[in-house]
Every structure is written in structure tokens, then in C-alpha cells.
Amino acid sequence: MLVDVPLAHLDRPFDYAVPAKDAATAVPGARVKVRFAGQDVDGFVLARTATSEHTGRLQPLRRVVSAEPVLHPEIAELTASIAERYAGARADVLRLAVPPRHAATEKEPSAAAGPSPAGAPDPATWEHVVHGPAFLSHLGSGAAPRAVWGSAPGDDWPLMLAHAVAATLAGGRGSLVCVPDQRDAQRVSAALDAVLGPDHHVVLSAEAGPAKRYREFLAVSRGARRVVVGTRSAALAPVHDLGLLVIWDDGDDLHAEPRAPYPHVREMLALRATQQDAAMLVAGFARTCEGLLLLRSGWAHELVSTRAVVRDRARVDVVPAEDRAVGSRVPRAAYDVIREGLASGPVLVQTPRAGYAPSLACERCRTPARCATCAGPLVLGGPTTPPTCRWCGTADPAWACRECGHRGLRAPVRGEARTAEELGRSFAGTTIRSSSSERVLTEVSDRPDIVVATVGAEPPAQGGYAAVVILDTWLTLAREDLRASEEALRRWLGAAGLVRPGGRVVAVGDPALPVLQALVRWDPAGFAERELADRSDAHLPPAARLATITGEPGPLDDALTLLDLPEVADLLGPVPLDRAGAAPRDEQRAVIRVPLASGPALSDALGELQRVRSARKLDAVRIQVDPLTI
Structure with a gap:
């Protein structure tokens, strides 16, 4: 019996007696109530045995909450490994593995999967990837290949993952695909519908309500669905006959669980792949140092496109930023790329900050503008709104610099709203669309519009973007963090990967920076090698x-x-x-x-x-x- 008590010194199974009245319902994996330390607590049945090592009298179960076996043996074993790996309590991991019960939903039967997919997986979708068709062939034959895949610009990665899932399903096994957020889950779900047909997979994410989430979980637990796509909450889904585990964009911090014991999806899936002898694919436009370690250890093999494919897909350039003191942050070369791109389709402009002017300073002496009430930073929410404190919300329309007395303000950092305003003046008659945390666009058409998006909110375009412009690279690199350069390259590659074959990508920054040179060459593997070498010399993770x-x-x-x-x-x-x-x-x-x-x-x-x-x-x-x- 696993008792839901998050105390480390009590983190072990306990033996209880099963009363005769509960003999048929207290099955392994069922939820029960037991008496523990003088109170009734929740628990899960791990196994039923005829004898016990306990020499005293066993306490009986208080009652069976539900006879539904929701904790499967392989998941119970995996939760123990995760708790040990992260020095946490197994009860905390169980909360990640089994969603809260919804009694009314549990009484409903899980509908059977739809008809078998009519078509076979298409290896042609992976032809441009070296050893890609062989990877699909191994999945279809029941083998357990493990790979780190670097996606090329313009790849329809949801469709390619869907065909990898189809190959696994054709071999009689299930699949689990973990993505960073709900938008990516919807893209993969749409691709799975197109390849497998409807009613062959479920989407598990925290955004779903309690009833829907539990209904989809039960469909997987009961074996009605063997394909799961979702966010980090899906990493421990009890997929029957698991054959393939996929994590897309493993460098995204959304894959790190913010609650104890703080496990990472990549590590959970790697443990699961080893324990259940399943294939695993670590995929993304960028490559993390952790992914590189998987390759170096021989645990995984590399899947990449040839240099010829990368060169044909996109042309990437870096242009120097103009002097920000003059007030222009978009150099002429970037304007020209936007204008050329609009002749054939939409253009994406990535900027690292949301809002209008998220940082203000004195126009004369450059002293940061601070609130007179709490000393918090002042921001502008729009062209006609007064400066407002980001911390306490106090407006200060009569602000004056404490150092020089000047009342003029400048914006050292400009957000996506201000960027859209500036581009609207430069490209009159062109529709400017914004996508940020306040309103994220799911997709845009192939119309010649300019899409200004913050990092992570870039919507895919039908057919891909004709051009992608990446602004303020200096700001993305300004984070005081061990992974600042790695994270910056991941963000830029994620935006550049949305370009259509033959499109243009321009980044505004210092061309001499190694991280921008890695973007120009589309060389995330080489950058990861250098990054890992530097961290090894400094004895820093993941070395x-x-x-x-x-x-x-x-x-x-x-x-x-x-x-x-x-x-x-x-x-x-x-x-x-x-x-x-x-x-x-x-x-x-x-x-x-x-x-x-x-x-x-x-x-x-x-x-x-x-x-x-x-x-x-x-x-x-x-x-x-x-x-x-x-």
C-alpha cells in the first residue's frame, strides 16, 4: 500500500489487511482509505499477497474509494525512481502521475478507438533527415531506437512526429508525445488527426477541466487510447504497450515541474524509456547540452538534415544594430527584408519584450525612471497613457528626474506593442498583427501581413513565413543566467524554424558573437559542443x-x-x-x-x-x- 503522506521518513509501502467485503474491489492500482497516524488518509493498492513480513496485527482498509485501477505497476515503479533521482517524496510524484478523481466521469465507459488508420506511415516525410526513414522502420518493427533530432528550418515537425507515432502504432505499440505548451499540443493533435484519423489519441494538459482531463486519463488507463500528446502533466500517462516517447523542445523551461520534487520531463521520459524498453526521441530546432550528453554516452544517436537541405531551406543573416541613442532599432537591411518578404507572404518580427515601453529612463541623463511611492520601475502602457509603476500601479503624469530634473522620458527597451506601432508607420497599408502573452495567435494565414510576436507566442503561418526578423538580440542575451546563450539560440531558432523553404531570416545584433554565428550557420550541434566544453572546464551542469x-x-x-x-x-x-x-x-x-x-x-x-x-x-x-x- 502506498499512503499519501508527504513525509520522507514514511515514504515506503505499508501492509494492510483486506476485509472480505473489499476482496473483489481492492485490486492493485485502486484508490483506498486507510487509517494512518490516527487519521484517515488516501492510498493506492500496490499489490495483493497472501502473507506479510509484518509480525504484528495488520490494520484493515477503511474502505475502497474506487475499484478503478489508476496506478499501474510500471508507473508505480517509475514514481519510485523519479523520487529517488530528485531526492523527493514518492507521494509528491504520485500527484503528478494520477489526476484527481472525478466520480461521475469514472462511471462512464471509455469509447473504443476509431477504425484502424487507412494509410501506412510515410517515410518520405523523413527522407531529408539522415537515417530518418531507418528510424521509422525500426519503430515499425518493434525495436527501441533512441535519437536526438535537430529539426531543419521549415520542417513540419508536428506532421513528422505524427508519422513516427503512426509507425509505432503500426508495430502494435503506443506513443507519448510531450510538448511545452497547449498551442504545440493542438498542432500535434491536428497532425495526428490528419495521419491517424479521429479518435486515435487523447490530449492531456493542465488547461483541460477536471472532468475532461480525468476522462482522457481513463481512456489511456483502460487501453482505449494508446497515443497521448500533452504538456508535462502527460509525462506519466499509463500508455499500454508503450513503444515511443517524444519530447519536443526539451530546452523550454515549461518542461520543468515547478512543484516538489521539481523533476524535468526529459529526465522522466529517459528513466521511463530505460525501464520500459521503449524508443525515445529528443527533438527540437535547438540542441541542449543535456541532449548532447545523451549522444556522447551512446544512449542515443543523432538525426540531422544534411547541410545542403539546411542551405536550401533558409538564408540566415546577421546585421549590426544601429545606434539606439538615435532612436532607430531596425536597421535598413532589416526593413528591406521585411519589404521583400511582404511581396510574397507574411513576415514575422520577433521581439523579446511584451507591452509598449516596459522600461523607461530620463531622456537627458539616462537615469532609470523610478516610482516616487515605492521606487519601482516605471513603464508606459500605450502612447497616450502616463508613466505607471510596474510594482504598485501608481501613475505619475508629472514625473521629473531626481538627478537632473528633466521631465522627458525615453524607452531603452520597447515592447511588442511599440514595435507594431513603429512598423505600422513604416509600412502604411499593411496589416500589423500582435501576438503576446495577453493575446496569443494560434495561426495566421498566408496573407502579406506583418506579425509582431514575443518569444514563445509566434504563431505558425500557413505555408510558412516569407521572412523572419529577430530584433533586440542584445536584450535576449542580457539575462544573468548560466543558460543565457543556450536559451537565446533556442528562442531564435524557434522563430527562424517557422520560415518557408527558401525564406529569409535576419537577426539584428553583433555579427561577431558566437551564438549569432551559430544561428547564421544553423549549427545548434556545434554550439552545444562549445557550450558543454566551457561548462566542463568550469565544472557546471550538465557536466x-x-x-x-x-x-x-x-x-x-x-x-x-x-x-x-x-x-x-x-x-x-x-x-x-x-x-x-x-x-x-x-x-x-x-x-x-x-x-x-x-x-x-x-x-x-x-x-x-x-x-x-x-x-x-x-x-x-x-x-x-x-x-x-x-
């Missing part, structure tokens, strides 16, 4: 295993005292936690680093620390293994 412990000074000192680290471990800190822009808190953070080979030993040590702290009821600290940011 090393890293963990952080965060908490108030007293509890953190207790945790570090109790922690039995491997001899090869480096303890860095503790140091005060930097919370820029947030309310100050008396928290500190310690960083623990070990060589990659000692990663399991570090997880074991942190897991033991969690159990000791839980048993002694010590104050809470937050432990993260392999955090995305340090």
Missing part, C-alpha cells in the same frame, strides 16, 4: 551534478550539518539569496556540486537528509536537484 538547498539560516545550517556528502562533493556557500524585484526574505542558499558519475550518490545523500529532517520534525528547507537556474 557535473548540482543540487541547491535553500532556507532560513538556522534550518539551512541544520541541514548542512546533517548532510553526509560524498568525498568528491564541493560545498559552495551558503550565501544570501538574491531576490531582485521581490520582497526581501531572510533566506540563504547552499550549492553542492559533484562529478557526473557521483550524481546517484548525491541524490542518495540528499534523500537520507530528507528522511532525517522529516523524522526529527526540523524546519523546512527546499532541496532541488539539477535546477534550471542557479
Whole structure:
């Protein structure tokens, strides 16, 4: 019995007696209520046995909540591995694996899948990828190939993934596709409908309501559907006869679970592929250092398009940015590309910030504009609105610089709304469309419009964009983060990948920067090699295993005292936690680093620390293994 108690020292199965009245319904995987520590708590039946190692009297089950087996044996095993890998409690992982029960939905039968797909998977969709048709052939034969695929510009990647799923289904096995967000899930779902036909897959995501989400989960659990596409909430879906696991754009931070024990979808799927002997595809326009490590270890093989295909698909250039002090941020070369692109189709303009003017400064002395009430940064919401504080919302129409007294303002950073306004003046008569977090466009037509989009909100165009322009690359690289360059290239490749074959891509920035040179050459693999080499020299992830412990000074000192680290471990800190822009808190953070080979030993040590702290009821600290940011 697995009891839903998130206490590390009680994180193990317990034996209970099954009353005769519940003998038929207390099946493995069923939800039950049990008495634990003087109260009724939820639990799952792991297995039924005739004997027990417990020498005393067993407590009986209180009742069977539902006879529906929702926790399958392979998922139960996987949750244990994930909890061990991330030094967390198994109960927290179970909440990710099994959605909340919806009693009325559970009584409904799951409709059978539609008729078998009429057509076979088409290897032609993968012909331009070296060894791509062979990968599909292995999937169809029941093998378990594992690959890291770098998509080429203009690839219809949802359709290509759909044919990989079709090949797996033709071999009698199921598939699971994890994407970063709901828009990507809808694109893959539409491609699966086109290739497999309707009623062959389900979409699992957090955006679905409780009833719909549970209904789709039950369809998978009961074997009515063997193809699942979804966001990170779908990573532990109980697909029957699992044959293929796919993660698209594994560098997107949406794949990292924000709740304890903070697992990453890529790592969960890799563990699952190993345990269930399934194929795995790590796919995306960019390549992460973690994906490169999978290739170096021999666990996966590379799938890429030839250089000739990449050259034919898109021409990528970098043009120097003009002096921002003059007020022009779009150089003449970029304007020319936009004008040429509009002659044949839509043009995408990517800008890293939303809003109108998300940052303001004094026009004369360049001092950042601050709120007189709370000292927060001032922003402009539109051309006719007064400066407003981003923190407290106070408007300051009579703002004056505290340093020089000047009342003029300038915008060092311009958002997507201001960019659309500027382009509207430059291209009179052209429709300008905006896509950002406030209103994300799902798709645009092939009309010659200009689409201004923030990062992650770029809508695909029918037939692809005639041209893509990437603005303010300096701002994307300005993040103080270990993965700043890797993340910048991922964002730019994601936008450039939406271009149609033969289209133009222009990035505005410093042509000498290695990350922009990687974009020009469309060489995410080479950039990942250099990035990983630099991180190896500095002993940084993923070349090393890293963990952080965060908490108030007293509890953190207790945790570090109790922690039995491997001899090869480096303890860095503790140091005060930097919370820029947030309310100050008396928290500190310690960083623990070990060589990659000692990663399991570090997880074991942190897991033991969690159990000791839980048993002694010590104050809470937050432990993260392999955090995305340090």
C-alpha cells in the first residue's frame, strides 16, 4: 500500500489487511482509505499477497474509494525512481502521475478507438533527415531506437512526429508525445488527426477541466487510447504497450515541474524509456547540452538534415544594430527584408519584450525612471497613457528626474506593442498583427501581413513565413543566467524554424558573437559542443551534478550539518539569496556540486537528509536537484 503522506521518513509501502467485503474491489492500482497516524488518509493498492513480513496485527482498509485501477505497476515503479533521482517524496510524484478523481466521469465507459488508420506511415516525410526513414522502420518493427533530432528550418515537425507515432502504432505499440505548451499540443493533435484519423489519441494538459482531463486519463488507463500528446502533466500517462516517447523542445523551461520534487520531463521520459524498453526521441530546432550528453554516452544517436537541405531551406543573416541613442532599432537591411518578404507572404518580427515601453529612463541623463511611492520601475502602457509603476500601479503624469530634473522620458527597451506601432508607420497599408502573452495567435494565414510576436507566442503561418526578423538580440542575451546563450539560440531558432523553404531570416545584433554565428550557420550541434566544453572546464551542469538547498539560516545550517556528502562533493556557500524585484526574505542558499558519475550518490545523500529532517520534525528547507537556474 502506498499512503499519501508527504513525509520522507514514511515514504515506503505499508501492509494492510483486506476485509472480505473489499476482496473483489481492492485490486492493485485502486484508490483506498486507510487509517494512518490516527487519521484517515488516501492510498493506492500496490499489490495483493497472501502473507506479510509484518509480525504484528495488520490494520484493515477503511474502505475502497474506487475499484478503478489508476496506478499501474510500471508507473508505480517509475514514481519510485523519479523520487529517488530528485531526492523527493514518492507521494509528491504520485500527484503528478494520477489526476484527481472525478466520480461521475469514472462511471462512464471509455469509447473504443476509431477504425484502424487507412494509410501506412510515410517515410518520405523523413527522407531529408539522415537515417530518418531507418528510424521509422525500426519503430515499425518493434525495436527501441533512441535519437536526438535537430529539426531543419521549415520542417513540419508536428506532421513528422505524427508519422513516427503512426509507425509505432503500426508495430502494435503506443506513443507519448510531450510538448511545452497547449498551442504545440493542438498542432500535434491536428497532425495526428490528419495521419491517424479521429479518435486515435487523447490530449492531456493542465488547461483541460477536471472532468475532461480525468476522462482522457481513463481512456489511456483502460487501453482505449494508446497515443497521448500533452504538456508535462502527460509525462506519466499509463500508455499500454508503450513503444515511443517524444519530447519536443526539451530546452523550454515549461518542461520543468515547478512543484516538489521539481523533476524535468526529459529526465522522466529517459528513466521511463530505460525501464520500459521503449524508443525515445529528443527533438527540437535547438540542441541542449543535456541532449548532447545523451549522444556522447551512446544512449542515443543523432538525426540531422544534411547541410545542403539546411542551405536550401533558409538564408540566415546577421546585421549590426544601429545606434539606439538615435532612436532607430531596425536597421535598413532589416526593413528591406521585411519589404521583400511582404511581396510574397507574411513576415514575422520577433521581439523579446511584451507591452509598449516596459522600461523607461530620463531622456537627458539616462537615469532609470523610478516610482516616487515605492521606487519601482516605471513603464508606459500605450502612447497616450502616463508613466505607471510596474510594482504598485501608481501613475505619475508629472514625473521629473531626481538627478537632473528633466521631465522627458525615453524607452531603452520597447515592447511588442511599440514595435507594431513603429512598423505600422513604416509600412502604411499593411496589416500589423500582435501576438503576446495577453493575446496569443494560434495561426495566421498566408496573407502579406506583418506579425509582431514575443518569444514563445509566434504563431505558425500557413505555408510558412516569407521572412523572419529577430530584433533586440542584445536584450535576449542580457539575462544573468548560466543558460543565457543556450536559451537565446533556442528562442531564435524557434522563430527562424517557422520560415518557408527558401525564406529569409535576419537577426539584428553583433555579427561577431558566437551564438549569432551559430544561428547564421544553423549549427545548434556545434554550439552545444562549445557550450558543454566551457561548462566542463568550469565544472557546471550538465557536466557535473548540482543540487541547491535553500532556507532560513538556522534550518539551512541544520541541514548542512546533517548532510553526509560524498568525498568528491564541493560545498559552495551558503550565501544570501538574491531576490531582485521581490520582497526581501531572510533566506540563504547552499550549492553542492559533484562529478557526473557521483550524481546517484548525491541524490542518495540528499534523500537520507530528507528522511532525517522529516523524522526529527526540523524546519523546512527546499532541496532541488539539477535546477534550471542557479
